[in-house]
Amino acid sequence: MDFLSLFWIFIMLSSLQPLLRKKMLESAxxxxxxxxxxxRNSRVIAFIHRQETMSFLGFPLMRYIDINxxxxxxxxxxxxxxxxPIDIILHTPGGLxxxxxxxxxxxxxxxxxxxVFVPHYAMSGGTLIALAADEIVMDENAVLGPLDPQLGQKPAASVLKILEQKPIDRISDDTLILADLAKKAINQIKNLIVNLLKDKMDLQKAESIADTLASGRWTHDYPITVEEAKQLGLNVNTEMPEEVYQLMALYPQSTQVRPSVEYIPVPKTKESSK
Structure with a gap:
């Protein structure tokens, strides 16, 4: 076999490698x-958004919750x-x-x-999905996020603040319209949160949680820890099955560049260090 034939075989095998790796990951x-x-005798749904890389141009593509x-x-x-029962393994920055x-x-x-199992984070729309669950299981370092509505790049709660801080005759018509939309958006998300929680707790407690999450107390990317989620009154625990972490490892991030985090992926104990 000549060099040219070996070269083309190498090219073919190299082109098939990503496809084979993808099929092996899907099977696993x-x-x-x-x-x-x-x-668990349940239906398990993996709802995991990772940064993916488009195969043609090779640039990172962030995934968010969408209609699909x-x-x-x-x-x-x-x-x-x-x-x-339904178990959802949830890892998402939010979305539509x-x-x-x-x-x-x-x-x-x-x-x-x-x-709902949250091994790392479930922000924004992910938190909304978590609120629908009877039980939220989080890693001890995992976080949820606020549910304050965003109008484009503007937080709805911040838009309403303008009405409190400026006379009405100094506010533009566009801002007044935006403020009206902001008020409606906050009320809608509060009502939705209450509707999701009212069968799990008393109405007053559900309304308090809705007000905390949707009124703009925090910035939209604020991380709500396990301790804060419990203080809010959510049914949260940290009894995360090991299999959830194993599943997350089967959804690797893009590896087009050198990884920023590297370690030997085996348990480390005092006994193993000897």
Whole structure:
């Protein structure tokens, strides 16, 4: 076999490597999902947004909650018997309110127990989905996020502050219209949060949580820790199954550049150091 033939074989194998790796990862994910389902006797849905890389141009592409996600999750819920619990492994920066609301309402209507696992973070719309669960299981270092509405790049609560700080005759018509939208958006998200929580606690407590999460007390990217989530009154614990971490490892970030974090991925104990 001449050099040119070897060269083309190398090129073909190199081009097939990403596809083979992808298929191996998909197979490993399915096997692990099946194992978790058997252990917990539940429907397990992995809802994981990672930074992905487009195959053609190779630049990073961030993933957010969108309509495609809500369609897939609603389909999975419909395929689940009403007596079968649902477990959602949730890792997302948030996304479209409409899609998040559809998912949350569908989970709330499911008769059997719904558990949301948050191994790292579930911000914004992810937090809304978590509120629909009967139980939220978080890693001890995982975080949720506020649910204050955003009007483009402007926080709705901050827009309303303008009405308090400036005379009405010094505020432009566009700002007044934006303030009207901001008020409606905050009321809508508060009502949604109360609707998700009122069957799990008394109405006054649900309204208090809704006001805290949606009124703009924090910036939109503020990390709500496990301790703060418990103080709010959410049903949160840190009993995270090891299989959830194993599943997260099967959704690797893009590796187009040198990784910024490197370590030997095995447990480290005093005994192993000897």
């Amino acid at each position: 994910r399915i096997k692990l999902l099946e194992r978790i389902e058997q252990q 996600d809500s369609e897939e999750i609603l389909r999975a819920i419909k395929l689940t018997d009403k007596n079968i 309110v409409l899609a998040s609301e559809q998912i949350a309402n569908a989970l709330k209507k499911h008769p059997a127990k719904v558990t």
